[in-house]
Amino acid sequence: MLERLKTPWPDHRAERMLGAVSLLVGVVIVAMVVFVAARAWPIFEHNGLSWMLGGGDFEAEIARMNAANTNPPAAVYHLRAWPLIYGTLLTSTIAVALGMVISILSSIFIVELAPARLRKVVIPMIRLLASVPSVIYGLIGILVLAPFVGNDLITTHERESVQNVVQLTGAGLGVTVVILTVMITPIMIALICEALLSVPPSWREGAVALGLNPLRAVLAVTLRAIRPAIVAAAVLASARAVGEAIMIQMVSGGKTFAPKPIDGLAFFFEPLRTLASAIVDYHEGISSPALGAAVYAFALLLLFSAFFLSVAGYLVKLPLRKYQSRG
Amino acid sequence: MSSLATEPPAGSAQQGLPGGTRGSGHGRRSSPMSWRWGDRLVLAAAWIAGISLCLVAAAIVIYMGFRGISYLRPGLIFSRPLTSGSQAGSGGFLDPLVGTVLLTVIGIVLALPLGLASAVWITEYGRPGWLARVVESSIEVVAGTPDIVIAIFGLAVFQLSLFAPFSFTAEGGGVYGRSFLAAGAMMSLLALPPLYAATRDGLQAVPGHMREAAFALGKTRITTIRRVLLPSVRSNIATGATLGISRIIGSTAIVLILLGSTLRLESQGSIPGIDVLRGTGSSLTGYIYDNSPAGEGGAPQKAYAAAFVLLIFVLLLNMLVDRIGRAHADSMGMTAVGPVV
Numbered sequence: 001m002l003e004r005l006k007t008p009w010p011d012h013r014a015e016r017m018l019g020a021v022s023l024l025v026g027v028v029i030v031a032m033v034v035f036v037a038a039r040a041w042p043i044f045e046h047n048g049l050s051w052m053l054g055g056g057d058f059e060a061e062i063a064r065m066n067a068a069n070t071n072p073p074a075a076v077y078h079l080r081a082w083p084l085i086y087g088t089l090l091t092s093t094i095a096v097a098l099g100m101v102i103s104i105l106s107s108i109f110i111v112e113l114a115p116a117r118l119r120k121v122v123i124p125m126i127r128l129l130a131s132v133p134s135v136i137y138g139l140i141g142i143l144v145l146a147p148f149v150g151n152d153l154i155t156t157h158e159r160e161s162v163q164n165v166v167q168l169t170g171a172g173l174g175v176t177v178v179i180l181t182v183m184i185t186p187i188m189i190a191l192i193c194e195a196l197l198s199v200p201p202s203w204r205e206g207a208v209a210l211g212l213n214p215l216r217a218v219l220a221v222t223l224r225a226i227r228p229a230i231v232a233a234a235v236l237a238s239a240r241a242v243g244e245a246i247m248i249q250m251v252s253g254g255k256t257f258a259p260k261p262i263d264g265l266a267f268f269f270e271p272l273r274t275l276a277s278a279i280v281d282y283h284e285g286i287s288s289p290a291l292g293a294a295v296y297a298f299a300l301l302l303l304f305s306a307f308f309l310s311v312a313g314y315l316v317k318l319p320l321r322k323y324q325s326r327g
Numbered sequence: 328m329s330s331l332a333t334e335p336p337a338g339s340a341q342q343g344l345p346g347g348t349r350g351s352g353h354g355r356r357s358s359p360m361s362w363r364w365g366d367r368l369v370l371a372a373a374w375i376a377g378i379s380l381c382l383v384a385a386a387i388v389i390y391m392g393f394r395g396i397s398y399l400r401p402g403l404i405f406s407r408p409l410t411s412g413s414q415a416g417s418g419g420f421l422d423p424l425v426g427t428v429l430l431t432v433i434g435i436v437l438a439l440p441l442g443l444a445s446a447v448w449i450t451e452y453g454r455p456g457w458l459a460r461v462v463e464s465s466i467e468v469v470a471g472t473p474d475i476v477i478a479i480f481g482l483a484v485f486q487l488s489l490f491a492p493f494s495f496t497a498e499g500g501g502v503y504g505r506s507f508l509a510a511g512a513m514m515s516l517l518a519l520p521p522l523y524a525a526t527r528d529g530l531q532a533v534p535g536h537m538r539e540a541a542f543a544l545g546k547t548r549i550t551t552i553r554r555v556l557l558p559s560v561r562s563n564i565a566t567g568a569t570l571g572i573s574r575i576i577g578s579t580a581i582v583l584i585l586l587g588s589t590l591r592l593e594s595q596g597s598i599p600g601i602d603v604l605r606g607t608g609s610s611l612t613g614y615i616y617d618n619s620p621a622g623e624g625g626a627p628q629k630a631y632a633a634a635f636v637l638l639i640f641v642l643l644l645n646m647l648v649d650r651i652g653r654a655h656a657d658s659m660g661m662t663a664v665g666p667v668v
Contacts, residue, residue: 014549015452021444023458026465028516035483036476102376105369109377113370122377124649125384131641132387133577135612136634139619140387143627182383189380215359215366236471243473246579250621276475283584286482287501299479303472310471314464 036303039296042289046077051297056080058256062282065290076290083258084298087272090173090259091248092241095180096234102181103188104223104230110189111196112218130186138250141179146171146251149269158266166270171253174268179247184240188233195229196222228319235316239309243302245276252277275302388638395635398628404636408590408614417626420633422591423614426507427576429603430610433511434518434575435568441515442522442567447552450530470520478584481513485585494605495595503587506595507604510585517578518571525570529563530556562655566648573644576637582613590614611637 009017043051061079068076110122150170159168199222207217223230253271256278261267273281275298285291359370406419445462453459469477485493486504494506533556541551557564587593587607594602609617611633616622618630 009549011547011549014552015448015454018444018448018452019458021441022448022462024441025445025469025519026461029465029468031484032472032476032480036480039483102380105373105376106380109373113373114377122381124645125381128388128642128645129380129384131573131577131645133579133612133637133641135577135579135615135619136387136391136638138621139615139630139634140390142620143630144390182380185380213362213366215362215370219369239471243475245473245475246583246616250616250619254621276473279475279479280580280583283479284588286479296479296483299476302476306471306473306476307468310464310467313471314467 033303036296036300040293040300042077042293043079043297046074047079051079051081052085052301054080054082054086058083062291062294065294066282066285066288068288068290070289072290077293079294079297081275081278081294081298083256084273084275084278085301086258087252088242088274088276090272091176091180091252091274092238094177095184095241096238098177098181099185099188099237100230100234103185103192103233106185107189107192107196108218108223111193112214112222126186126189129182130190134183134244134247135250137179137183138247141175141247141251142171145175145178149175154266154269158264158269162263162266162270166255166257168266168269169253169271170269171251172269172271173252173259176248176252176272177268179251180241180244183244183247184237187240188237191229191233191236192226195226199225228316232313232317235309235313239306239313242274242305242309243276245274245280248274249277249280254281388642391631391635391638394631395638399632399635403629403632408609417618417629420611420614420629420636423609423611423633424636425592426582426586426608426610426613429507429608430511430514430582431572431575433507433604434514435571437512437515438518438522438571439564439568442519442571443526443557443564446523446526446530447556450527451548451552451556466520466523469516472516473580474517474578475580475584477513477516478581481509481581481585485509485512492605505585505587505607507586507606507608510581511604513581513585514575514578517574517581518568521570521574522564522567525563525567526560529560533559562651562658565651566655569644569648569651573641576610576640576644577612579612579616582610583616586610586613588617590617611640 056078058079058081064076065072065079106126110119110126114122147170149172150168153174154168154170162168203221203225204214204217207221208214212220252273254273255271256273257271259267259270259272263270279295279298279302282291282295286295359367362370403419404424405421407421408423409416409418445466449459449463482504484490484504485506486502488496488502490504490509491502493508494503496502537555537559538551541555542548546554586609589607590609590613592603592606592608594606596602596605615630615633615637618626618633620627
């Protein structure tokens with residue numbers, strides 16, 4: 001038996017074996033869509049696509065679902081989850097916008113400005129930021145940043161201005177966005193740095209020869225050349241931001257609320273809930289059929305946005321191929 | 328294109344940025360002091376952005392180190408968690424530590440064959456082409472899927488009665504669906520993309536003449552892969568596996584959803600060894616979450632201590648990746664030019 005294993009396989013059998021094993025990943029993806037969609041189906045059956053809209057009292061609906069036992073009546077499945085979608089869009093848009101500015105600036109710093117000795121320190125530090133587990137970010141957020149914001153940044157005026165609607169504790173939009181930005185910036189820096197390095201230096205040198213100062217040459221020529229990479233970085237970073245669950249669940253205040261920009265500064269302190277953090281919040285009620293279906297519906301929406309974002313990331317990276325030939 | 332990309336003649340005046348490393352010529356340097364205000368602001372902003380990111384990273388490490396050292400006692404690592412209302416009586420995190428190791432082993436053992444097989448098949452065979460593209464994009468999709476979705480998908484799968492042997496069946500006949508096996512299987516999906524990418528990049532970098540030499544000696548493709556190609560990309564595989572491990576030990580969502588909410592290892596069944604795998608437990612990440620104000624424990628000191636241990640693991644894995652990359656570059660006689668971050 002062992003002897004047979006040791007003799008080399010015929011090539012065609014090896015090829016088929018390896019191919020079959022590789023295809024397993026594809027099977028997993030299909031299974032993921034099928035399983036999640038099947039479990040989410042009751043929500044779509046009773047609400048259509050309008051569960052993604054607003055106009056309901058989300059927390060009351062969830063409580064009703066949680067209380068219902070097996071074979072709940074159709075009314076229990078009523079769901080309007082716009083606050084979650086709004087929270088997801090809000091946090092990831094702000095974080096990606098902030099992260100884009102920071103990562104473009106720091107990529108220029110790493111590739112063009114930093115002396116070699118400094119660069120040797122900066123790169124591992126930023127790589128470290130990327131590998132800190134999200135639960136540690138969440139821990140710092142909930143034990144350090146949220147109390148700081150709650151005690152020192154929120155003024156009585158802001159507390160009173162919204163006290164009839166929501167309690168401001170410190171955990172909320174501001175802390176969430178700050179930590180999320182720190183978490184996604186390293187991803188963008190990695191992609192932007194790679195692109196900056198792939199632009200031929202002679203392009204920038206040509207601009208300098210025409211009289212631009214060196215920084216302006218970088219901004220006008222190099223940065224312009226890597227625009228697709230910047231967009232791709234933003235897309236990948238937003239995939240990460242949309243899917244972040246644990247950290248946001250820990251620092252976002254644990255209340256379904258849609259922060260309103262009209263509230264002025266209080267806007268940044270208002271709690272929120274995202275699709276991913278709602279899954280963490282409600283996963284214990286997953287055995288109740290209605291709530292389980294709702295949680296799987298959130299997961300399905302996340303899954304589709306992940307698909308969409310990876311396709312978008314692939315498409316925007318296509319124009320970059322023209323630099324790849326240079327090696 | 329190619330004419331633009333060629334190096335400038337040696338005598339051309341190169342102007343480097345102030346402190347820059349790219350231009351090393353002796354041309355006249357323009358001083359930032361003579362620039363327009365806007366440019367000087369951008370220059371300052373770039374320095375501030377880069378430096379402050381480093382400061383954030385340093386602050387996280389220093390703060391966690393400070394907290395960790397003040398709360399971490401050797402007793403915590405070697406004692407099991409206990410149920411208790413007070414922080415003094417709730418024991419240590421031996422069980423979560425064991426849980427993290429178990430999950431890592433299961434995840435990597437499952438991800439290795441999958442990642443290696445797909446990387447080898449894509450680079451060495453890859454026929455038919457459309458199937459290869461399907462596999463490639465599936466792995467990309469797995470890489471982009473949030474771990475919370477992977478976790479909840481795992482729960483749906485392992486609650487099938489088909490998978491009852493992987494966890495246990497409750498009295499009502501429902502399958503619990505939460506166990507180390509279930510969580511480890513989903514962890515392997517986290518480790519797969521970095522493992523695949525590192526192996527594929529390594530295989531693509533192997534020069535074609537190595538394959539041709541093996542073929543000329545009468546070796547089949549699969550023998551070439553086993554005896555020539557895989558040994559020569561060992562360090563890439565190690566890098567990929569290390570990256571995979573650091574994703575596994577950092578994942579909280581899968582632990583929360585697929586490992587139940589017990590802090591101690593609870594075994595299921597009577598077969599020694601297998602019973603632990605079928606049972607539930609926790610990991611370091613789950614322990615941190617549980618003891619933070621977000622969980623139920625409310626023992627922030629324990630959470631800090633465990634987070635410190637976790638952060639040390641992450642730092643060590645980071646250093647390991649660096650080490651492997653550098654050793655590999657040395658052995659190949661190249662300078663280490665990898666992805667920047």
